[in-house]
Amino acid sequence: MNNTFDFNRFSLLIKRQWVENKKLFLMASFGIMGISAVMNSLIMRWEMGSINEMPRYIIFLLCFFFEGSIFANYVFKDISDKNSSTCFLLVPASHFEKFLTGLFYAFVIFPVAFLTLFYVVDIGFVNIGNNIKHSLKVSGIKNLPLYSYMFSNHDVREELGEIIGFWLVIQAFVLMGAVQFEGRSYIKTVFIGFVALIIIGFLIYVGDKLLLGDLIKQFQNKGYSQELVRHSKDFYKRIFKVILIYILPLILLITTYFKLKEKQV
């Protein structure tokens, strides 16, 4: 018997999560649609049928991050209470399978469901706006669905990798908090998150001003060209970014796995 991963056990865990929470998931889906509908209706200029992209984009990001983190916390809600944790830890499946189930819901199911629901509402409002424009015979550009805006706007497209990376960090951090804390795990995770942000901010400041600044000064004193100094600065910043948004989620997820493995109730 494979004690690390078995697809049958994994699919049973996926099923278990769905059956036990399907009502809540469906209610949350209506919630997502409701929130985006309310937001879109507030943004839309009904008299002209136009709907501005930038506020929609900001609302999209806020909902994606906030609702995503709540969902990620909920995925491991079984571990935040002694009784449900006992039941969860004794389900005959490996820690790895239980961990993967959490990842599957937090990193696959949530984004797919969220993007689908958000864009369904978005396209609905875009069509309503365009119909108003058409009926009023307003000349000008048609409203675009948010995804078209995101992929056609150069600045937004450039940011996309960083946004996904940052989202991964938040999701991984919340998952870790859900496994680590017992009771009110979301609030505790948010609190620790703020403390971590302050520390990271301080480290960035120290790294940028003291270490990088000193290095660049040395380069300048040695008479290197401004071009080289700029390139070096960009290089270090890129390394920092890669560490923060790609390596950090991995470290957080590995930590979450071991926390789950060592969980005692």
Added chain:
Amino acid sequence: MIQIENLSFDYGIRKLVFRSLNLTLTEGNVYGLLGRNGAGKSSLLRNIAGLLFPTQGICVVNGYNTQDRLPEFLQDIYFLPEEFHTPSVKIKAFVDIYAPFYPKFSRKQFLEYLEEFQLSDKEKFTELSLGQKKKALIGFALSTNTKVLLMDEPTNGLDIPSKSQFRKIIASVATEERVIVISTHQVRDLESLIDPIIILDNSEVLLNATTEEITEKLCFKTVSTVTDHDKVLYSEHSLRGFSIVTQNTVHEHSKADLELLFNATLTNHSQIKQLFT
């Protein structure tokens, strides 16, 4: 088989629960785990189930280190805690979700237990009383047909008919291949069922013996007056005089009274321990 070797466990420096505990529990027995509040009964069961990890020593069940919580180990052990969680689904849905994890689960057996407890699998857990939920979980636990069955205070919350149904059912599933460990305060409820008896106190096992061994070495009787105080290990007032526990030096036949035994063990630690080692 459950083997506990040199197991120490604590909840921090100030709360030592076990110190170098050694215990072997074999198949074909329904062990009764007794001890006062905070003696570590639940902690011991949780160590056996792999929910708590020893600070020292090891706990091995069916050849697996319980701390690893491997699927192969988990599918042959079922732990019913005193306070439990039930999802807000129908009993049938619960069985559909969890039964496939246990290869020896019998749906037929489960439905029979439900019938015995006058429950239906169409009922929703949220609509059941605590006792009914417990009965459904007891039925599920027994239907998993795991080699090891751990139950923490299983009769708490059960009504009088359910307690006798519970005894009947447990007696019917106590096979030669199975180890059943029941932790309880309600010794009267399970007196006829549990054998051997394990008494925990002061971070150690004070007694681990079958009722036969107990009655060989101890005598339980009711007397009108207590005369030979030196030989009496424990005495208490009863309706007909005094219920006493004495050393059985003359091979007298008596029926083990678990409540008296428990009190005698707690008041006479060293003597009882000496007798049974």
